Amino acid sequence: MTLQANGYSAQTAAEFISSATQADIQRPYTAAQVERLTPTLAPTPSNKMALSLRAMLGAHRQAFSSTQALGAADAVTLDAVTKAGGEVAYVSGAALSFADTRDPGADLSDYPYDTVARRVAQLTASQAHAAVLNRHLPGFEHRPQIPLIADADSGFGLFSTVMKATRGLVDGGVAGFHLDDLLPGSKRFDHAGGRGAVVVPFAEYSQRLSAAKLQLDMMRSEAVLIGRTDVMDATHITSSVDPVDRPFILGASVRMPASYAAFTSPSEARPEASAADGPGWIAEARLCTLDEAFARATPDARLRSVFTVNSIGLNVADAKRVADDLLAGAGLPRLEWDPEAARTTQGWYAYRGGIDAAIVRSVHAAPLVDMLWACTFQLDLTLARRYASAVKEKFPLKWLMFNTSHARRAHVALSDDELAALPQTLGELGYVLTLVPQFGQAAHAYGAFLGAKATLRGGVGALFDSVLGPYAAATAAPLASDWYGDMGRVADAAMDAVGSGRAGWTGTRGGC
Ligand SMILES: C[C@](O)(C(=O)O)[C@H](CC(=O)O)C(=O)O
Numbered sequence: 001m002t003l004q005a006n007g008y009s010a011q012t013a014a015e016f017i018s019s020a021t022q023a024d025i026q027r028p029y030t031a032a033q034v035e036r037l038t039p040t041l042a043p044t045p046s047n048k049m050a051l052s053l054r055a056m057l058g059a060h061r062q063a064f065s066s067t068q069a070l071g072a073a074d075a076v077t078l079d080a081v082t083k084a085g086g087e088v089a090y091v092s093g094a095a096l097s098f099a100d101t102r103d104p105g106a107d108l109s110d111y112p113y114d115t116v117a118r119r120v121a122q123l124t125a126s127q128a129h130a131a132v133l134n135r136h137l138p139g140f141e142h143r144p145q146i147p148l149i150a151d152a153d154s155g156f157g158l159f160s161t162v163m164k165a166t167r168g169l170v171d172g173g174v175a176g177f178h179l180d181d182l183l184p185g186s187k188r189f190d191h192a193g194g195r196g197a198v199v200v201p202f203a204e205y206s207q208r209l210s211a212a213k214l215q216l217d218m219m220r221s222e223a224v225l226i227g228r229t230d231v232m233d234a235t236h237i238t239s240s241v242d243p244v245d246r247p248f249i250l251g252a253s254v255r256m257p258a259s260y261a262a263f264t265s266p267s268e269a270r271p272e273a274s275a276a277d278g279p280g281w282i283a284e285a286r287l288c289t290l291d292e293a294f295a296r297a298t299p300d301a302r303l304r305s306v307f308t309v310n311s312i313g314l315n316v317a318d319a320k321r322v323a324d325d326l327l328a329g330a331g332l333p334r335l336e337w338d339p340e341a342a343r344t345t346q347g348w349y350a351y352r353g354g355i356d357a358a359i360v361r362s363v364h365a366a367p368l369v370d371m372l373w374a375c376t377f378q379l380d381l382t383l384a385r386r387y388a389s390a391v392k393e394k395f396p397l398k399w400l401m402f403n404t405s406h407a408r409r410a411h412v413a414l415s416d417d418e419l420a421a422l423p424q425t426l427g428e429l430g431y432v433l434t435l436v437p438q439f440g441q442a443a444h445a446y447g448a449f450l451g452a453k454a455t456l457r458g459g460v461g462a463l464f465d466s467v468l469g470p471y472a473a474a475t476a477a478p479l480a481s482d483w484y485g486d487m488g489r490v491a492d493a494a495m496d497a498v499g500s501g502r503a504g505w506t507g508t509r510g511g512c
């Protein structure tokens with residue numbers, strides 16, 4: 001895309017949609033619809049960073065390598081990540097919600113839709129300012145501004161909040177962001193690092209992605225749209241309406257007297273957990289999918305394949321009718337399979353999350369997005385391989401993303417060698433980006449803790465010797481804490497330009 005000097009795009013919607021970076025995305029709307037919604041002078045401040053992210057990811061894809069996006073949700077951490085050679089950084093919703101949330105609610109996607117966007121804008125401004133500052137530091141190499149990838153969670157509502165969140169991120173200078181299929185507020189965590197979640201039907205997820213893409217097109221934005229799915233760890237879904245979700249919706253295969261217990265902690269909520277893990281109801285109900293129930297109901301292979309063919313593209317309600325008719329026609333007993341009985345008190349359906357569901361969702365979402373991500377807390381290379389090869393079979397060039405959200409080595413089953421080789425292994429599989437969201441807070445806290453301990457014990461002498469000196473030596477950069485001297489140079493330059501105000505006209509005239 002050609003940008004005008006002021007960063008505004010002069011392209012029409014039709015030109016933008018058919019341009020090299022955009023033409024691969026299948027939109028559910030026309031260029032004319034985008035044009036009618038386009039504000040005059042669409043601002044595209046993030047395009048420079050988005051295009052540099054696209055070039056970087058494209059190069060990694062070609063080289064079968066990957067890059068790591070470390071969590072950096074504040075200006076100081078971002079500066080340190082950049083100095084250390086990070087190519088890209090991640091603005092984590094979890095990190096912001098942990099810092100900003102009072103009351104229960106951390107990382108529940110329940111914070112305002114512009115929280116992350118406002119932080120992205122601050123970080124962009126701090127990077128821009130650092131770039132100016134560096135021009136005033138003699139002998140110091142100009143530091144690049146690195147692209148920011150942000151967390152847009154579930155989009156915080158329906159299409160309009162998705163669009164507003166997207167606009168805020170682009171206005172803030174984001175290079176890329178992810179949007180997921182979770183029901184806001186529904187993530188659950190347990191003491192062992194487990195996570196449970198409720199997802200929305202595929203159609204609703206797809207609407208979120210389309211709403212984001214529409215907003216991006218209205219702004220002629222090149223921001224990388226990442227389709228994240230959380231079905232890997234999902235135990236429930238809000239509706240059974242979508243045919244894409246049918247293979248994963250569970251029903252009781254035993255007639256049950258009362259309805260299913262409320263959605264609780266991850267281990268208790270997993271529908272197929274043993275009776276010891278949760279309500280005995282779950283085990284007694286023998287939850288299974290409609291396809292499994294039908295296969296159990298008849299040994300007749302021909303009847304099963306008729307069901308398979310006749311139920312293609314049907315959701316559970318319609319497919320259940322097909323199953324009932326086929327069994328009745330064959331003189332077999334009525335199918336005992338009831339997804340309604342397995343609903344929680346919130347009305348959610350029981351759902352079999354996992355890699356198969358993640359592959360189906362991602363393959364369906366692929367035409368709408370630039371990059372795909374099956375988010376899970378399981379750092380499992382077998383799953384990573386299966387996911388990559390299934391997606392690549394249909395979309396060989398689609399960028400893939402991976403996350404390593406663990407805080408404890410003990411929760412990760414990989415060997416030290418496997419961990420060391422992880423970026424390379426993932427790159428070979430087609431993953432171009434690994435998120436390390438937990439980095440920022442942990443590193444910031446650890447550095448501050450060590451520095452505080454040394455200074456409290458040894459006073460300002462220890463601060464010089466144990467914090468300021470070593471940081472300057474390690475980064476070969478001016479001291480992070482030299483605010484007065486360094487920042488002052490920029491203010492001095494501005495003051496010099498303003499002049500004393502007394503000497504009359506001494507400046508240059510345009511063109512003279
Ligand atoms: C990556 C993530 O979206 C984040 O906000 O950092 C979180 C990470 C976490 O909870 O540790 C997520 O995976 O949902």
Ligand SMILES: [Mg+2]
Pocket residue numbers: 092093094107151153
């Ligand atoms: Mg998040």
